[in-house]
Amino acid sequence: MKKLINDPRNVVREMLEGQVDLNVGQALLDDENVIVRAGLPEPADRPVAVLSGGGSGHEPAHAGYVGDGMLTAAIAGDVFTSPSVDAVLSAIRAAAGPRGAVLIVKNYTGDRLNFGLAAELATTEGIPTRVVIVADDVALRNTVAPQFRRGIAGTVLVHKIAGAAAAAGATLDEVTAEAQAAAAALATMGVALGACTVPSVGKPTFSLGENEMELGLGIHGEPGVRRGPLLPADAIVDAIIEVLLTEKSPEPGTHWALLVNGLGATPPMELAVVARHALSTLRAQGLIIDRVWSGNFMTALDMPGCSLTLLPVDAKRLEYLDAVTDAPAWPGRGQAAPRKAVAAAQATPTAATPAPGPLATALRALALGVAEALEHNEAHLADLDSRAGDGDLGASMVRGAAAIRALPEGDWATPESALIALSGALRRAIAGSSGPFYAVALLRAARELIAPVPDAAAWSRAFSKAVTSIGELGGAKVGDRTMLDALQPAADTFAAGVEQGEGLASAWGKAVAAAEAGAESTINMRPRLGRAAYLGDRALGAPDAGASAVLVWMRALQS
Template identity: 65%
Template sequence: MKKLVNDPRQVVREMLEGLCDLHPGLALLENEEVVVRAGLPPPEARPVAVLSGGGAGHEPAHAGYVGPGLLAGAIAGDVFTSPSVDAVLAGIRAAAGPAGAVLIVKNYTGDRLNFGLAAELARAEGIPCEVVVVADDVALRDMVPPDRRRGIAGTVLIHKLAGAAAAAGQGAGQVAAIARAAAEELGSMGVALGACTVPAAGKPGFTLGEEEIELGLGIHGEQGVERGAMASADALVERMLGMILADRGLGAGDRVALLVNGLGGTPPMELAIVARRAIGLLRERELVVERAWAGNFLTAIEMPGCSLSLLTLDDARLALLDAPGEAPAWPGDGRIAPRLVLAAPPAAPAPAASMGPLAPRLCAAAMAIAAALEAAEPRLTELDAAAGDGDLGISMARGAAALRAMPDAAWADPPIALAAMGEALRRALGGSSGPFYAAGLLRAARVLPSMPGPADWAAALQAATEAITELGGAQPGDRTMVDALAPAAKALAQGGLAAAAEAAEAGAAATTAMAPRLGRASYLGERAIGVPDAGAAAVAIWLRALAKAAG
């Protein structure tokens, strides 16, 4: 286990200290793991205090939602462990006044017991106290009664509704009634792609195969209701949303808020893909998506996966979601609009040209290059992965596909063909390869006559090499594609294409012993030595294919 912690027994306290250090609107109780709003008014002037909490490991919940218009305080237990009765009672005393408190509790036995007993003790001290239990996990619909379901990520929306109602001056009973009614119309479901590791345990809670997932899990690192096969993001969204919609009885015309929640180990890229399909599916079924959020709201440490939550809306509930609220983890009002896709400005039309005598040979040479790059994809991927990000193989394969897709008119004569290839590769190649090849081909096209001789081709390759060195700053010896291009350009001027291919292959091989000075490989320093540069190898591959095609 590798985690950025000190003593596993101090994880929660040190985490809360860091959170409060970062956010001046938060204060930490001296002897309890309780975060409250800093600068609360005197008790007699306080509105109803909305508090929540539970075990740590769900960050940014729950302390991340402490702030005006949301929670007045949050109580943390050990990782995935309910806080003690004394800690909850300390939170109530620190945040509540005569108006009382409303406790938002996720439906787990420990939380219900400890928050419930703390509420009873607070009432005995004269503090009005209401408890709202959230049980939004629809994955348990066929296993337990609705009031026995788990509380998961949809709880965050209840925090916002209750906090807004309290900030508006409503009494504890009213705030609790609003929260309970919303919790009754809330549904959530999650999927995990892997397990998480509790710091004190030191190992994952379960193991999954490469093609396995857990569907219908809670938020404590446990297994789900069902283990299934890995599927696409769209398929998983459709299954989860389908269960939520069926359970909640939602359909055309219903107004909803959507929460796409990461479980801690899912990157924003994947959450956005999930949100895209979730919003699209709801709209296809003619639901009205009034508000939507995507991000990490209530996690399970570093678990890869996500959950979806839907809350039915009316005007009153929507107004509470939109009411002012500020806390470290609250993302804002979640307003969305129909997807806006703008047409890109068209490129200037290429000048018309008649087909020259070299057109068939130019096209054949380009197809030979495309075939060689496609065949070399695994090798280029392997080389690039050793000292880069491993994408050069697939990038070159995309370039080959772009060459194959060029229209017949693109091969009219050599200058037109090189310019068209530069434009095609600029669009198709990822990373730095696209700009480099485009710059080289466009520069070569400008110096090449329509009926070139051997010296003209040599001058074009030299011009291309110069364009690439100017753009990227690389020189021979820096362990880049220039180490193959520069000797090839010199050899082409002196001995033809076969000599150029041999020189490129020798140059690429020489990079094996070079320490990189430019590009992503330069971050590895001498650790890159021992493997040839992938960009230089690609140059050698297409030059050899070109030499064979030219006979």
């Protein structure tokens, strides 16, 4: 287990200290793990207080939602462990006044007991306190009665609604009613792609195969309702939404809010993929999605996965969801709008495709040979690239090969038209730096190959200028451990052979040999440019991937 912590026994307190250090609107009780809103008025002047909490490990819940217009205080227990009665009672005393307090509690036995008893004690002390239970996990619809379902990510929407109602001056009964209505209307379901690791345990909470997932999980590292084969994102979303819609039976034309919640280890990229399909699927059912949020709202430490929450909304509930809050973890209004597409500007029309020249068939055959060689060497190039980069070069070259194969026959009419077409195709197909390098090289070379059948000198100039353009674009030179370490000696050797009157085949053969030697020299060459430069001496011991890719297509042209 690798975690950025000191002692697992102190991780919750140190987390809360960091939380208040980063947020001027929050303060930390000196004797309990409780964060309260800073600068509260005197108890007699305080509006209804809204508090929540539970075990830690769900960050940014619950401390991230402490702020004007949301929670007045949050109580943090140990990781996945309910806070004590005394901690909850201290929070109520610090946050509330005679107008009372509402405790928003997720439906777990420990939370219900400790928050419930604290509410009784606070009420006895003269602070009328109500408890609202959130049990939004509809994955358990066929397992337990509704009142025994778990409380999960939808709880955050209850925080927002109750907090906004309290900030608007609602009474204790009114805030409680708004919170209870929202909690009763929620429906949430999650999926996990892996387990989480509790700091004090030091190992994953359950074992999940590489091609398995858990549907219907909670937020405490427990397994889900059922295990199944890993599905694509859209299929996972479909499975979750089917349950949500079965639970809520919404009528077309009704209005809803959608919360796409990450469980701690799911990047924004994947959550956006999920949100996109969830929105389109719900809209296809005739539902109107007025608000949507995507991000980490209630997590399970470092668990990969997500949950989806649906909440029906009307004008009043939207007003509460839209109300301003300075709670640091609340992302804002989350207004949803239909997907917008803007037509791309069209390129200036090019000249008409020339009639096929005498080299058209040969040019296409050579290019297809290059495509085949790139595909054959995908794994080799990926392995070399992974030693000093992100390992995507092999896949990029295969995409380039597919782009070559897709070019229409008319593009091969002349050397000039072929290289211009190849430049555009590779520019669009190849990711990273290789795409622009090859695109500019092919464009520069095309300018030297205007004749239907260029002579040897023209081919030599084209190759040399192509190589020069790569150095100009990227700023590299021979010795920097890049593709130029293979290309530059190859271009120089080819030019020398042509100048001495050698045939193209002979000169190219020597150029390939020079490229091989250049690529070999990169094995012990310290990188000075590109991503590999960050590795320093750790990149030594294998040839540069870009230089090796040059060898692939140069050898293919030779054959």
